[in-house]
Amino acid sequence: MREKSREQSLSDSRELDGSYDPLTDSIAEDGELSTVCYRPEGVEQLLQQTKFTRRELQILYRGFKNECPNGVVDEGTFKYIYAQFFPQGDSSTYAHFLFEAFDSRKSGMVSFEDFVTGMSIILRxxxxxxxxxxxxxxxxxxxxxxxxxxxxxxxxxxxxxxxxxxxxxxxxxxxxxxxxxxxxxxxxxxxxxxxxxxxxxxxxxxxxxxxxxxxxxxxx
Missing domain, CATH: 1.10.238.10 (EF-hand)
Structure with missing residues (x-):
């Protein structure tokens, strides 16, 4: 049962990043997949919880995975990424407050689910x-x-x-x-x-x- 759940999670993440086509049941060769240690629970669940389309979730997941290959972002990485948008000042304190707002589970990590749920509210x-x-x-x-x-x-x-x-x-x-x-x-x-x-x-x-x-x- 656990193995089936793990396979479904992997399938969902491949569907999110566009490397898996559920219609043809084909998987693109992608070396990035081997570096991911955390994967979203499920595409269907995210479709229900957010106001994004399947394609939009794929775009967001690819961008998230490019910046955070292991599937989650800690506060230090979050601050580093955010600082790139405001090189003229010190964004570390505001990024800390923003990180805590995204980290709704207070785990010290922001997962793709945390990120996309917050972005759905902010954008949609x-x-x-x-x-x-x-x-x-x-x-x-x-x-x-x-x-x-x-x-x-x-x-x-x-x-x-x-x-x-x-x-x-x-x-x-x-x-x-x-x-x-x-x-x-x-x-x-x-x-x-x-x-x-x-x-x-x-x-x-x-x-x-x-x-x-x-x-x-x-x-x-």
Whole structure:
């Protein structure tokens, strides 16, 4: 029974990366397959759990496997990959927060399932799903509240990531001002924390935030 499950998992991973054609039951020769030590549970399951098509999952899996040949990514590798997109600044702290948001199982590793589930929400999720994902990112200790300290840490990490190559140049007190503006808008009862209800209500009333929620629709 276990061997059958292992064979099905291998078949699913080959279907994902495009080296397996389920219609002809043929397998392309691919030296990469020998390096993969972790494979997704199943294509059909991912089709049900995400809003990607089979072809889109294949594209995402190939890209993921090219960067992470063993099938999972640890935080160090995640930071290294993310740093390539922001060479002008220090993205390590923001990448740490982002890694924790993707690592929903708190395993210290991000699997393809973790990655593609998160990307499905970011790219194809409803506005409410996207906002819930963003709230989880900002809620660093995952206690259901965003504090000024947490938002300050997030904003500092973003400003560090953007670096000095911005115009106009960012002022040192910019993160603090951003946090104050955030809480003035979001903290409806002035208790010093922002709940998910306050976050959703405020964001859904903000035209700029709502427009930004659709920036990545239908990417890939």
């Amino acid at each position: 999720g409803s506005v409410t799903e996207k906002l819930n994902w963003a709230f989880n990112l900002y809620d660093l200790n995952k206690d259901g509240f965003i504090t000024k300290e947490e938002m300050t840490d997030i904003m500092r990490s973003i400003y560090d990531m953007m670096g000095t190559c911005t115009y106009p140049c960012m002022q040192k007190d910019a993160p603090k001002e951003h946090v104050e503006n955030f809480f003035q808008k979001m903290d409806k009862n002035n208790d010093g924390v922002v709940t998910i209800e306050e976050f959703l209500e405020s964001c859904q009333k903000d035209e700029n935030i709502m427009q930004s929620m659709h920036l990545f629709d239908n990417v890939i």
